[in-house]
Amino acid sequence: MAIQTLDTPRTRPDPARALRDGAGRFLSRWGLVIGFVVLWQVASTLGWVSPAVFPPLDRIAVALWDGIASGALLDDIAISLQRAGTAFVAAVVLGIPLGLLMGQLPAIERALDPLLQLFRQTSALALYPVFILLLGLGETSKVFVIFWATLFPILLATIGGVKEVDRKLIEMARSYGATHLQVFRRVILPASVPAIFVGLRLSATTALLLLIAAEMIGANKGVGFQVMNAQYNFQIPLMFAAIFLLAFLGLAANAVLVALQRRLCRWSVTDR
Amino acid sequence: MTATALRGEVALRHISKTFTLNGQPLPVLRNLSLDIRGGESLAIVGPSGCGKTTLLRLLAGLERADGGQVLIDGRPVQGVGTERAVIYQEPRLLPWLTVLENVAFGLEVRGVPRSLARDRARRYIRLVGLSDFEGAWPRQLSGGMAQRVGIARALTVQPEILLLDEPLGALDAMTKLTMQEELERIWREENVTMILVTHDLEEAIFLADRVLVLSRDPGTVPRLIEVDMPRPRDRSEAGFVEMRRLLMAEFGLH
Ligand SMILES: Nc1ncnc2c1ncn2[C@@H]1O[C@H](COP(=O)(O)OP(=O)(O)OP(=O)(O)O)[C@@H](O)[C@H]1O
Ligand SMILES: [Mg+2]
Numbered sequence: 001m002a003i004q005t006l007d008t009p010r011t012r013p014d015p016a017r018a019l020r021d022g023a024g025r026f027l028s029r030w031g032l033v034i035g036f037v038v039l040w041q042v043a044s045t046l047g048w049v050s051p052a053v054f055p056p057l058d059r060i061a062v063a064l065w066d067g068i069a070s071g072a073l074l075d076d077i078a079i080s081l082q083r084a085g086t087a088f089v090a091a092v093v094l095g096i097p098l099g100l101l102m103g104q105l106p107a108i109e110r111a112l113d114p115l116l117q118l119f120r121q122t123s124a125l126a127l128y129p130v131f132i133l134l135l136g137l138g139e140t141s142k143v144f145v146i147f148w149a150t151l152f153p154i155l156l157a158t159i160g161g162v163k164e165v166d167r168k169l170i171e172m173a174r175s176y177g178a179t180h181l182q183v184f185r186r187v188i189l190p191a192s193v194p195a196i197f198v199g200l201r202l203s204a205t206t207a208l209l210l211l212i213a214a215e216m217i218g219a220n221k222g223v224g225f226q227v228m229n230a231q232y233n234f235q236i237p238l239m240f241a242a243i244f245l246l247a248f249l250g251l252a253a254n255a256v257l258v259a260l261q262r263r264l265c266r267w268s269v270t271d272r
Numbered sequence: 273m274t275a276t277a278l279r280g281e282v283a284l285r286h287i288s289k290t291f292t293l294n295g296q297p298l299p300v301l302r303n304l305s306l307d308i309r310g311g312e313s314l315a316i317v318g319p320s321g322c323g324k325t326t327l328l329r330l331l332a333g334l335e336r337a338d339g340g341q342v343l344i345d346g347r348p349v350q351g352v353g354t355e356r357a358v359i360y361q362e363p364r365l366l367p368w369l370t371v372l373e374n375v376a377f378g379l380e381v382r383g384v385p386r387s388l389a390r391d392r393a394r395r396y397i398r399l400v401g402l403s404d405f406e407g408a409w410p411r412q413l414s415g416g417m418a419q420r421v422g423i424a425r426a427l428t429v430q431p432e433i434l435l436l437d438e439p440l441g442a443l444d445a446m447t448k449l450t451m452q453e454e455l456e457r458i459w460r461e462e463n464v465t466m467i468l469v470t471h472d473l474e475e476a477i478f479l480a481d482r483v484l485v486l487s488r489d490p491g492t493v494p495r496l497i498e499v500d501m502p503r504p505r506d507r508s509e510a511g512f513v514e515m516r517r518l519l520m521a522e523f524g525l526h
Pocket of ligand 2: 324325326437
């Protein structure tokens with residue numbers, strides 16, 4: 001009897017149960033965020049925290065909407081994206097090829113590694129004054145400091161990816177008569193892609209971080225400037241609007257990279 | 273086998289190989305000479321570390337001998353060559369290629385047009401019984417299936433000589449027996465010279481025309497044992513059991 005019960009397949013799906021499961025998954029993923037938002041709103045409206053410092057979320061939303069509708073914040077977003085984007089693209093264009101090369105030439109990698117480690121450990125922010133001295137307080141030094149900070153995660157991740165490639169796969173390809181170029185294109189490059197993406201995602205986060213810092217010094221446009229400026233003028237809702245905008249930009253950049261990685265690495269995506 | 277001169281003839285002439293391990297010379301092969309007929313099936317057995325893989329890698333052209341020569345169809349081996357294909361203990365599939373792409377890989381790097389390469393690959397995928405998995409990624413295969421993909425990849429380049437380094441070592445007992453029968457059938461159908469390193473004496477007797485027994489001491493002359501039994505062989509037959517006893521005795525086992 002017991003066996004029969006176990007063997008009976010559940011033919012009818014239980015909608016109530018599916019709903020409960022779905023709700024559970026949703027809550028476990030977003031519950032804390034929702035709780036945080038609600039707490040903020042309640043605490044601010046009821047005056048548990050000073051509404052001057054933590055304005056209610058609806059006022060922040062209004063400030064955000066006004067900024068976007070008037071086009072003022074859009075300009076800031078555009079200039080910020082341009083700065084971070086230029087620097088990021090430059091870091092990708094230089095970092096990935098250089099990393100692919102260095103990963104395959106142990107002699108060069110050994111020679112350059114101490115220097116790389118030193119640069120990596122030196123905070124790009126500490127070097128910002130140096131870049132300003134060299135390049136002036138304009139766009140160039142801003143883009144350069146972001147570029148500098150984003151280059152190293154990409155470069156080091158790419159080198160690491162290439163060095164980690166399974167030697168046995170390379171040998172396999174070679175035993176079928178693959179040329180050096182074919183080994184690179186068909187083995188080393190695809191094998192390094194997941195590691196490169198780890199570097200790209202780290203770099204994207206770093207780019208936004210450095211963007212804000214760079215825009216807080218000697219800028220008169222940009223989302224980072226808006227955060228400082230709004231605080232200075234005591235437009236606290238606008239300040240939070242700019243902060244949320246930055247967080248959103250970071251999330252969006254990460255989502256784009258994750259989607260791209262999914263596309264390029266379908267072979268490694270776990271079935272979920 | 274036909275009487276016409278088969279290609280895939282291998283000759284080892286006074287092969288020596290010494291590695292350096294922690295600054296000490298480690299002789300592995302010493303003055304080894306052997307002729308392997310085209311289309312022959314030779315098994316290589318011996319204790320762990322005696323140089324079986326090293327010998328196979330020399331044949332594959334992945335390693336160079338310190339002394340002596342390897343001749344294939346009379347020509348000295350310079351490096352890897354298109355008339356040889358290696359099947360390793362692990363499948364060594366490229367995770368970013370589907371089964372079909374993996375099997376076609378060998379031909380594609382040799383410049384065979386893609387559609388032609390894939391047509392030929394399909395034929396060998398069918399031969400190893402994986403037609404339903406052409407579009408699968410390697411991570412979706414079981415160990416035995418992955419190994420069969422590796423075998424299909426080697427067969428697709430239609431080598432004269434198939435070099436196998438414990439190809440079934442990682443498989444479970446049941447799959448192993450099935451795969452041994454497949455290898456035997458493939459060997460017969462493809463007229464290929466098969467050089468098979470194995471730890472499994474029954475596998476050697478089941479598949480080989482001759483068994484080369486290496487010993488750990490490279491100074492000892494390797495022994496060559498003829499397996500003169502009709503095919504396909506029956507593991508429970510008296511001759512088979514006797515052969516097994518004989519080989520075990522080579523290792524001082526009973
Ligand atoms: N690249 C290398 N450098 C130094 N020593 C090596 C190298 N490759 C193999 N050896 C040594 O050569 C000897 C033979 O190795 P080999 O891999 O040929 O053994 P094997 O017979 O295949 O053993 P197993 O049955 O365990 O696979 C071992 O003692 C090993 O340490
Ligand atoms: Mg071995």
